Amino acid sequence: MSYRTVIGLEIHVQLMTKTKAFCPCQADVFELPPNTAICPVCTGQPGALPIVNSSMIDYAVKIALALNCDIHEYSRFDRKNYFYPDLPKGYQITQYFYPIATSGYLDIDVDDQTKRIRIRRLHIEEDAGKLVHEGDSITQAQYSFVDMNRCGIPLVEIVTEPDLSSPREARSFVEKLRTILRYLEVSTGDMEKGALRCDANISVVDETNNIQSNRVEVKNMNSFRFIEKALEYEQQRIIDSLRNGQNVEKETRGWDLSTKTTVSMRGKEEESDYRYFPEPDIPPVILSKDRIEQIRSSLVELPDQKIERFIQRYKIPRYDASVLAMNKEIADFYEACVKQTNKPKEVSNWIMTEMLREMKQLETEQINITPAHIFELFSLMEKGEISIKMAKDIFPEVFRTGRMPSEVLSERGMKQISDEKLIEQIIKRAMEQNPKAVEQYKSGKTNIVGYFVGQVMKETRGSANPQLVNEIVKRLLEG
Amino acid sequence: MFEKMTVEDCLNSNREELIEQSLERIRSTDPLIKSFISVAEKVQINDGPYKGIPIAIKDNITTKGLKTTCASKILENYIAPYDATCVKRLKDYGFAIVGKTNMDEFAMGSSTERSAFFTTRNPWNIDCVPGGSSGGSAAAVASGQVIASLGSDTGGSVRQPASFCGVVGFKPTYGLVSRYGLIAFASSLDQVGPITKSVKDAALIMEIIAGKDPFDSTTVSRKVDFLSQIEEGVEKMKFAVPEEVYEYEQLDNEVAERFEEALKTAEKLGASVKRVRIPSMKYAVATYYVIAPAEASSNLARYDGVKYGLRIEETGLKGTYMKTRNVGFGEEVRRRIVLGTFTLSAAYYEAYFNKALKVRRILSSDVNQILDRFDAILTPTSPVPAFKIGSVSDPLTYYLMDIFTVPANLVGIPAISIPFGFARGMPVGLQIMGKRFDDGKVLRIARNFEKRSPYNDNGRIPLPVVRI
Numbered sequence: 039m040s041y042r043t044v045i046g047l048e049i050h051v052q053l054m055t056k057t058k059a060f061c062p063c064q065a066d067v068f069e070l071p072p073n074t075a076i077c078p079v080c081t082g083q084p085g086a087l088p089i090v091n092s093s094m095i096d097y098a099v100k101i102a103l104a105l106n107c108d109i110h111e112y113s114r115f116d117r118k119n120y121f122y123p124d125l126p127k128g129y130q131i132t133q134y135f136y137p138i139a140t141s142g143y144l145d146i147d148v149d150d151q152t153k154r155i156r157i158r159r160l161h162i163e164e165d166a167g168k169l170v171h172e173g174d175s176i177t178q179a180q181y182s183f184v185d186m187n188r189c190g191i192p193l194v195e196i197v198t199e200p201d202l203s204s205p206r207e208a209r210s211f212v213e214k215l216r217t218i219l220r221y222l223e224v225s226t227g228d229m230e231k232g233a234l235r236c237d238a239n240i241s242v243v244d245e246t247n248n249i250q251s252n253r254v255e256v257k258n259m260n261s262f263r264f265i266e267k268a269l270e271y272e273q274q275r276i277i278d279s280l281r282n283g284q285n286v287e288k289e290t291r292g293w294d295l296s297t298k299t300t301v302s303m304r305g306k307e308e309e310s311d312y313r314y315f316p317e318p319d320i321p322p323v324i325l326s327k328d329r330i331e332q333i334r335s336s337l338v339e340l341p342d343q344k345i346e347r348f349i350q351r352y353k354i355p356r357y358d359a360s361v362l363a364m365n366k367e368i369a370d371f372y373e374a375c376v377k378q379t380n381k382p383k384e385v386s387n388w389i390m391t392e393m394l395r396e397m398k399q400l401e402t403e404q405i406n407i408t409p410a411h412i413f414e415l416f417s418l419m420e421k422g423e424i425s426i427k428m429a430k431d432i433f434p435e436v437f438r439t440g441r442m443p444s445e446v447l448s449e450r451g452m453k454q455i456s457d458e459k460l461i462e463q464i465i466k467r468a469m470e471q472n473p474k475a476v477e478q479y480k481s482g483k484t485n486i487v488g489y490f491v492g493q494v495m496k497e498t499r500g501s502a503n504p505q506l507v508n509e510i511v512k513r514l515l516e517g
Numbered sequence: 518m519f520e521k522m523t524v525e526d527c528l529n530s531n532r533e534e535l536i537e538q539s540l541e542r543i544r545s546t547d548p549l550i551k552s553f554i555s556v557a558e559k560v561q562i563n564d565g566p567y568k569g570i571p572i573a574i575k576d577n578i579t580t581k582g583l584k585t586t587c588a589s590k591i592l593e594n595y596i597a598p599y600d601a602t603c604v605k606r607l608k609d610y611g612f613a614i615v616g617k618t619n620m621d622e623f624a625m626g627s628s629t630e631r632s633a634f635f636t637t638r639n640p641w642n643i644d645c646v647p648g649g650s651s652g653g654s655a656a657a658v659a660s661g662q663v664i665a666s667l668g669s670d671t672g673g674s675v676r677q678p679a680s681f682c683g684v685v686g687f688k689p690t691y692g693l694v695s696r697y698g699l700i701a702f703a704s705s706l707d708q709v710g711p712i713t714k715s716v717k718d719a720a721l722i723m724e725i726i727a728g729k730d731p732f733d734s735t736t737v738s739r740k741v742d743f744l745s746q747i748e749e750g751v752e753k754m755k756f757a758v759p760e761e762v763y764e765y766e767q768l769d770n771e772v773a774e775r776f777e778e779a780l781k782t783a784e785k786l787g788a789s790v791k792r793v794r795i796p797s798m799k800y801a802v803a804t805y806y807v808i809a810p811a812e813a814s815s816n817l818a819r820y821d822g823v824k825y826g827l828r829i830e831e832t833g834l835k836g837t838y839m840k841t842r843n844v845g846f847g848e849e850v851r852r853r854i855v856l857g858t859f860t861l862s863a864a865y866y867e868a869y870f871n872k873a874l875k876v877r878r879i880l881s882s883d884v885n886q887i888l889d890r891f892d893a894i895l896t897p898t899s900p901v902p903a904f905k906i907g908s909v910s911d912p913l914t915y916y917l918m919d920i921f922t923v924p925a926n927l928v929g930i931p932a933i934s935i936p937f938g939f940a941r942g943m944p945v946g947l948q949i950m951g952k953r954f955d956d957g958k959v960l961r962i963a964r965n966f967e968k969r970s971p972y973n974d975n976g977r978i979p980l981p982v983v984r985i
């Protein structure tokens with residue numbers, strides 16, 4: 039039996055505009071005390087009216103351009119009506135009938151294959167507030183508090199076509215999207231903090247019997263790993279149902295972290311009628327071609343373009359280029375280092391292994407050092423003042439503290455010894471202590487050189503310049 | 518005499534006593550008229566060219582520090598944290614707000630009988646309604662409690678009560694006056710307008726409250742001159758009268774007679790009058806009663822007992838929502854919310870709401886075509902004069918009375934009602950509608966009728982004598 043999985047995503051991106059979507063309140067409310075970034079507009083006071091934040095429109099256009107969408111000169115806001123305590127107006131302002139952009143795509147790489155994922159639509163909407171339940175859970179709470187700080191924060195919703203065929207692809211799509219959002223500097227893309235939220239629609243086709251299961255919506259996947267895990271779980275659950283001839287309910291399920299399963303949140307019969315209609319308080323958004331072009335020309339180089347340029351210009355493998363381009367800061371750092379050292383491949387290796395490992399260990403996305411650090415490190419190696427091994431040894435400390443490599447070296451007393459006289463002395467002493475080995479060399483056992491080199495390295499705790507030691511050992515043994 | 522004073526009169530006289538006189542007049546007459554839901558305990562004095570002139574504000578326009586109830590139990594104790602833009606502008610010019618006037622709950626009605634608190638009486642006959650929904654604002658001006666007032670007009674709510682109470686009521690072009698702070702009923706139709714004792718006063722107030730507001734993106738930046746041409750004549754102007762006025766069966770005979778007299782006056786003024794057809798006008802009321810309730814059902818969703826206003830706790834969230842809204846909203850408001858919820862539902866959106874939007878576009882195009890050829894369209898403001906309190910109970914009869922006023926809201930054009938005689942002892946209003954942004958011209962035409970009206974009292978509109 040063969041099964042084919044069909045996944046479509048609905049992704050909400052929190053925009054990092056200065057102010058909220060429709061009022062002057064600040065939009066960055068992370069960790070603010072409840073209800074401190076609010077005003078009559080975002081708390082739905084009677085008589086208050088929304089005013090469109092124009093940088094929100096610019097941000098949305100940027101994302102739409104990066105996702106190769108058709109951007110519409112005419113778009114409009116609509117009201118989505120439903121009751122919930124975190125929704126102060128009793129409706130959400132969104133774009134339903136005329137979204138700002140449609141018909142785009144994003145290419146993702148999975149298993150060395152490039153796959154094009156079509157984007158159905160991209161629209162702007164406002165976020166709702168947050169309920170804080172007294173006690174541990176909603177079911178036990180006697181009452182709940184409403185924090186309206188998040189009300190009115192601008193979001194862009196991106197809806198893909200059902201072009202993704204595995205949980206893995208779903209994850210890479212969202213990862214790639216986040217990279218782009220960060221390149222554009224329109225969102226932090228932080229899934230854990232809710233700045234990037236992903237819901238998925240998944241169904242499975244039983245290709246042997248040509249049956250497609252109902253679509254299940256999966257929510258609460260608040261990390262890349264959970265997207266993959268939740269969809270893997272859900273995919274298996276649906277396949278099992280198909281196999282056993284059971285009906286797959288059309289429903290919404292949530293990823294439950296504690297049980298590592300998906301659980302039913304609401305069924306089909308609870309689907310709401312949102313009574314969408316044009317928002318009469320906001321005139322249509324008219325985007326001139328000029329404005330769109332202006333935004334297009336202000337776009338930064340996007341990851342895919344950067345990868346191609348890196349391959350061309352620095353002659354590094356595609357794999358390296360893709361790893362570097364995953365994060366704009368790293369890519370920029372790489373380029374700055376190459377500019378100073380003129381060693382594209384070496385720097386790329388260094389960043390990909392030494393630096394990324396360090397960042398992963400520190401669980402940071404911040405680069406605490408400057409290209410000058412890398413330049414110094416490379417110069418020291420080039421001049422033979424330190425070995426690669428030494429460089430690797432000190433790098434974690436350099437990266438963590440931000441101190442220059444030379445500082446760390448001298449503090450640890452780890453300068454590479456290139457003093458010929460000193461090395462000669464050490465070798466001579468070793469020869470005197472072990473005349474037998476000298477004899478062996480003279481009788482033709484030339485690999486005894488390694489023994490003496492080892493002795494020197496031992497004596498200097500690895501800080502002698504190995505090449506130099508090698509030369510001197512040979513010279514003295516010959517002599 | 519204070520009660521007959523206009524804004525213009527106030528500008529030319531000592532204004533120190535006006536606020537006190539207004540409060541005194543309210544104390545003596547309001548037990549009878551009941552225009553006010555709340556009267557300021559301490560009237561805020563503001564500097565400006567209109568300093569000391571007392572006005573009243575309809576209770577659906579927010580006033581910082583004064584209750585704004587919308588004549589609804591659900592907002593019975595609501596104090597807005599901010600002034601509406603139009604209120605702020607009036608204050609900036611020195612006007613003093615003495616109180617908030619009664620209305621039909623959330624402006625849904627034409628008589629103030631739908632107020633959750635009480636019915637305002639018509640100063641001409643206290644057994645009659647003052648009209649609505651801005652009935653309190655109209656009665657307060659007619660009975661001389663204030664010099665002028667603000668109302669809001671969604672389907673005639675400024676013009677019809679002005680007509681019933683024999684005063685001037687002006688609905689500006691949609692987008693000229695900020696709606697920021699006007700508690701929304703139907704956002705695409707609502708517009709704040711003045712109720713005054715003279716056309717000139719309406720123009721004076723429009724000069725202050727109109728203009729682009731950064732807090733309302735439906736306001737326009739276009740500058741409109743309301744005042745400077747107001748004393749010019751109307752010779753050679755062309756007025757259109759819709760045949761549909763005569764075809765309306767419920768048109769009161771005496772109202773029709775006054776209207777004919779008005780048309781004669783037009784000719785005396787040197788203008789010409791011609792009958793035209795606006796076929797889509799007969800769908801205006803139906804269209805209005807789809808669009809307005811639909812928008813209202815959404816606008817009123819915020820009154821859920823969570824953040825402000827009335828909350829009646831019941832088991833569960835849904836229980837609290839239901840109980841709060843059932844008790845908090847009156848019957849008419851609930852009727853319209855249900856109506857609007859229905860027409861917006863996915864299954865009926867096309868058949869009702871979207872169709873209404875289409876008819877609205879057709880009506881706009883029909884009316885605008887007429888206004889391309891004529892300077893104004895004339896109709897009676899209301900087909901009937903003020904009726905007895907409690908005499909109209911069927912909602913449909915009630916809705917159909919809006920026939921002449923709703924087109925201006927659906928099309929977004931300026932319209933004014935000025936007094937023009939009486940029918941059965943109650944005032945009759947003449948409505949003048951003009952092209953979008955022709956507000957100045959509409960006021961000028963109205964001023965000409967006002968000057969020439971055979972019903973004038975010493976060159977002014979007649980005002981009722983309120984016996985205390």
Ligand SMILES: [Zn+2]
Nearest residue numbers: 061063077080
């Ligand atoms: Zn706000």
